[in-house]
Amino acid sequence: QQQVKQSPQSLIVQKGGISIINCAYENTAFDYFPWYQQFPGKGPALLIAIRPDVSEKKEGRFTISFNKSAKQFSLHIMDSQPGDSATYFCAASILRTGKLIFGQGTTLQVKP
Amino acid sequence: GAGVSQSPRYKVTKRGQDVALRCDPISGHVSLYWYRQALGQGPEFLTYFNYEAQQDKSGLPNDRFSAERPEGSISTLTIQRTEQRDSAMYRCASSLSGGGGTQYFGPGTRLTVL
Helix, strand or coil, rough: CCCCEEEEEEEEEECCCCEEEEEEECCCCEEHHHHHHHHCCCCCCCEECCCCCEEEEECCEEEEEEEEEEEEEEEEEECCHHHCCCCCCCCCECEEEEEEEECCEEEEEEEE | CCCCCECCCCCEEECCEEEEEEEEECEEEEEEEEEEEEECCCCCEEEEEEECEEEEECCCCCCCCEEEECCCEEEEEEHHHHHHCHCCCEEEEEECCCCCCCEEECCEEEEECC
């Protein structure tokens, strides 16, 4: 019940295309859903996050879509750029605990 | 500004030895977290502190693993009698407020147990 399942494992997108990464969770007590971006040799860095009281959050080219009834959320990267090539992790948490449960990660390659 | 720092960045040790991994959080951050990240996987929660108090150690794999944060700042993760299966990247993160808030990750310590 603590798992967060992420797909796909890897993704190749052309420059200017839309990248979509999906995550599903089981624990309905989760109330915080962040996405982290990780470049090789670096630690994960927060990209964007959502609380379950909204269905969508947009920051620049990055959008989280959240479906509470389906217990799913996804990251959309619009106008994907080669600089977006990285590993992306979804996560879920019960916010007051701070304990993040991460998905397995998606390696994104954006081809020029 | 200084981010989360960890030392050493790389540690190679022989099976059976004890190792101590250090984390220096962002100044003023209340909460400090330890995660373990296997190659090609997401970080896995180990334990976390608010100030000097260990709030949750449910992710520590067994009693060979322990962590402390005696003065509410720097933290040490200690692994006793290391085994090959302990080989992984160990990451530390800190956040400004307790019980949530953005977690800022350090560069990690790559531990290899021979």
